[in-house]
Amino acid sequence: xxxTDGQEFSSRxxxxxxxxxxxxxxEVEPWSSALTVLRDRLGFKGTKEGCGIGExxxxxxxxxxxxxxxxxxxxxxxxxxxxxxxxxxxNEKSLHPLQEAFLSDGAVQCGFCTPGMLMSxxxxxxxxxRPTPEDIVEALSGNLCRCTGYxxxxxxxxxxxxxxxNAKSTKPEK
Numbered sequence: 297x298x299x300t301d302g303q304e305f306s307s308r309x310x311x312x313x314x315x316x317x318x319x320x321x322x323e324v325e326p327w328s329s330a331l332t333v334l335r336d337r338l339g340f341k342g343t344k345e346g347c348g349i350g351e352x353x354x355x356x357x358x359x360x361x362x363x364x365x366x367x368x369x370x371x372x373x374x375x376x377x378x379x380x381x382x383x384x385x386x387n388e389k390s391l392h393p394l395q396e397a398f399l400s401d402g403a404v405q406c407g408f409c410t411p412g413m414l415m416s417x418x419x420x421x422x423x424x425x426r427p428t429p430e431d432i433v434e435a436l437s438g439n440l441c442r443c444t445g446y447x448x449x450x451x452x453x454x455x456x457x458x459x460x461x462n463a464k465s466t467k468p469e470k
């Protein structure tokens with residue numbers, strides 16, 4: 297607590313949000329980034345810090361279903377939102393189809409960019425379940441990879457889109 301003109305004020309802000317389907321409540325400094333809160337305070341290490349200026353996409357998370365660079369987002373902006381990190385892709389029984397496709401199609405090299413790529417791809421597939429290769433390239437344009445030529449990554453997203461479509465078409469109607 298600090299004191300100015302006889303009034304006390306706190307430099308911390310209370311926030312609450314849903315993180316990978318679970319409620320989170322904590323106090324944060326208003327100037328802290330969503331990235332540092334997710335990684336350092338909450339332990340979600342899949343969200344990586346690459347450049348720190350929104351150029352590489354390694355820190356991509358989903359905020360209300362939209363891909364966002366968490367290094368450019370202040371932690372208080374998480375308040376009241378639905379947040380998903382790469383750790384939220386996997387369910388209790390299996391990997392997400394995107395994770396499976398990245399593994400089977402050789403889209404994972406060193407792995408540093410992979411969480412951000414997966415989250416950008418998930419946002420794409422949520423809004424466009426049948427993307428063209430051009431759609432995929434555009435959706436991943438904010439994510440940099442130094443290891444691949446992006447061919448395997450685009451192919452993996454195409455494979456995942458097909459797997460998701462096939463899974464939906466084989467589910468029995470209720």
